[in-house]
Amino acid sequence: MGLLRNGKSVGDVSGTLRISKPSVLKFRKGDLENIPPSKAGRPSKVSKRTRRHLAREYDAGKITTRREGQRLVQSAEVAHVHERTIDKFLKMEGLKTYVQRKKPRLTQEQIAARYQFAKDHLK
Known part of the structure:
Protein backbone atom coordinates (compact mmCIF):
# COMPACT_ATOMS: atom_id res chain seq x y z
CA MET A 1 0.00 0.00 0.00
CA GLY A 2 2.35 2.66 -1.25
CA LEU A 3 -0.46 5.19 -1.48
CA LEU A 4 -1.07 5.05 2.28
CA ARG A 5 2.67 5.39 2.92
CA ASN A 6 2.69 8.51 0.73
CA GLY A 7 0.11 10.14 2.98
CA LYS A 8 -3.06 9.50 0.98
CA SER A 9 -6.28 9.09 2.95
CA VAL A 10 -8.23 5.84 3.20
CA GLY A 11 -10.98 7.36 1.04
CA ASP A 12 -8.52 8.43 -1.65
CA VAL A 13 -6.90 4.99 -1.76
CA SER A 14 -10.30 3.31 -1.84
CA GLY A 15 -11.42 5.44 -4.79
CA THR A 16 -8.15 5.08 -6.69
CA LEU A 17 -7.88 1.29 -6.37
CA ARG A 18 -11.67 0.74 -6.49
CA ILE A 19 -11.76 -1.38 -3.36
CA SER A 20 -13.85 -0.93 -0.22
CA LYS A 21 -12.75 1.30 2.64
CA PRO A 22 -12.80 -1.58 5.16
CA SER A 23 -10.32 -3.45 2.96
CA VAL A 24 -8.01 -0.45 2.87
CA LEU A 25 -8.35 -0.09 6.66
CA LYS A 26 -7.25 -3.72 7.10
CA PHE A 27 -4.12 -3.09 5.06
CA ARG A 28 -3.51 0.14 6.97
CA LYS A 29 -3.86 -1.59 10.32
CA GLY A 30 -1.22 -4.17 9.39
CA ASP A 31 1.33 -1.51 8.35
CA LEU A 32 0.78 1.37 10.84
CA GLU A 33 4.47 1.92 11.66
CA ASN A 34 5.24 2.84 8.03
CA ILE A 35 2.22 5.09 7.49
CA PRO A 36 2.42 8.77 8.56
CA PRO A 37 -0.26 9.99 11.00
CA SER A 38 -3.31 11.57 9.40
CA LYS A 39 -3.87 15.30 9.63
CA ALA A 40 -6.89 16.04 11.81
CA GLY A 41 -9.07 19.11 11.76
CA ARG A 42 -10.03 21.72 9.25
CA PRO A 43 -7.25 23.22 7.12
CA SER A 44 -6.48 26.84 7.91
CA LYS A 45 -7.78 29.55 5.58
CA VAL A 46 -4.61 31.54 6.25
CA SER A 47 -1.12 30.43 5.26
CA LYS A 48 1.84 30.27 7.64
CA ARG A 49 3.54 32.98 5.61
CA THR A 50 0.65 35.40 6.19
CA ARG A 51 0.61 34.54 9.91
CA ARG A 52 4.32 35.34 10.19
CA HIS A 53 3.81 38.59 8.25
CA LEU A 54 0.98 39.56 10.61
CA ALA A 55 3.18 38.84 13.65
CA ARG A 56 6.07 40.90 12.23
CA GLU A 57 3.82 43.88 11.51
CA TYR A 58 2.26 43.67 14.97
CA ASP A 59 5.64 43.32 16.69
CA ALA A 60 7.08 46.26 14.76
CA GLY A 61 4.17 48.47 15.84
CA LYS A 62 2.81 49.00 12.31
CA ILE A 63 -0.39 47.23 13.38
CA THR A 64 -1.82 48.05 16.78
CA THR A 65 -5.38 46.75 16.70
CA ARG A 66 -7.04 43.45 15.86
CA ARG A 67 -9.13 45.24 13.24
CA GLU A 68 -5.98 46.35 11.40
CA GLY A 69 -4.67 42.79 11.58
CA GLN A 70 -7.96 41.53 10.20
CA ARG A 71 -7.68 43.91 7.25
CA GLU A 77 -5.60 35.95 1.63
CA VAL A 78 -8.95 37.33 0.41
CA ALA A 79 -10.60 35.31 3.17
CA HIS A 80 -12.72 36.62 6.02
CA VAL A 81 -11.30 35.96 9.47
CA HIS A 82 -12.72 36.99 12.83
CA GLU A 83 -10.86 39.40 15.11
CA ARG A 84 -10.44 36.64 17.71
CA THR A 85 -8.73 34.58 15.02
CA ILE A 86 -6.12 37.32 14.76
CA ASP A 87 -5.43 36.85 18.50
CA LYS A 88 -5.09 33.12 17.90
CA PHE A 89 -2.64 33.65 15.02
CA LEU A 90 -0.51 36.02 17.10
CA LYS A 91 -0.49 33.53 19.96
CA MET A 92 0.62 30.78 17.55
CA GLU A 93 3.54 33.01 16.55
CA GLY A 94 4.53 33.58 20.18
CA LEU A 95 3.01 37.02 20.75
CA LYS A 96 0.36 38.05 23.25
CA THR A 97 -2.40 40.58 22.76
CA TYR A 98 -3.75 42.80 25.48
CA VAL A 99 -5.65 46.02 26.00
CA GLN A 100 -3.34 48.71 27.27
CA ARG A 101 -4.48 50.25 30.53
CA LYS A 102 -5.35 53.91 30.56
CA LYS A 103 -3.09 56.03 32.74
CA PRO A 104 -3.84 59.49 34.09
CA ARG A 105 -1.96 62.31 32.42
CA LEU A 106 0.60 64.22 34.45
CA THR A 107 -0.43 67.64 35.70
CA GLN A 108 1.75 70.70 35.11
CA GLU A 109 2.81 70.65 38.78
CA GLN A 110 3.92 67.01 38.50
CA ILE A 111 5.86 67.74 35.32
CA ALA A 112 7.59 70.70 36.99
CA ALA A 113 8.39 68.64 40.10
CA ARG A 114 9.91 65.83 38.00
CA TYR A 115 11.96 68.32 36.01
CA GLN A 116 13.24 69.95 39.20
CA PHE A 117 14.09 66.52 40.66
CA ALA A 118 16.06 65.61 37.54
CA LYS A 119 17.95 68.93 37.62
CA ASP A 120 18.76 68.51 41.32
CA HIS A 121 20.13 65.01 40.83
CA LEU A 122 22.33 65.65 37.82
CA LYS A 123 26.06 65.14 38.38
Missing part, protein backbone atom coordinates in the same frame (compact mmCIF):
# COMPACT_ATOMS: atom_id res chain seq x y z
CA LEU A 72 -4.09 42.82 6.59
CA VAL A 73 -5.04 39.13 6.51
CA GLN A 74 -8.09 39.79 4.34
CA SER A 75 -6.03 41.78 1.83
CA ALA A 76 -3.38 39.04 1.64
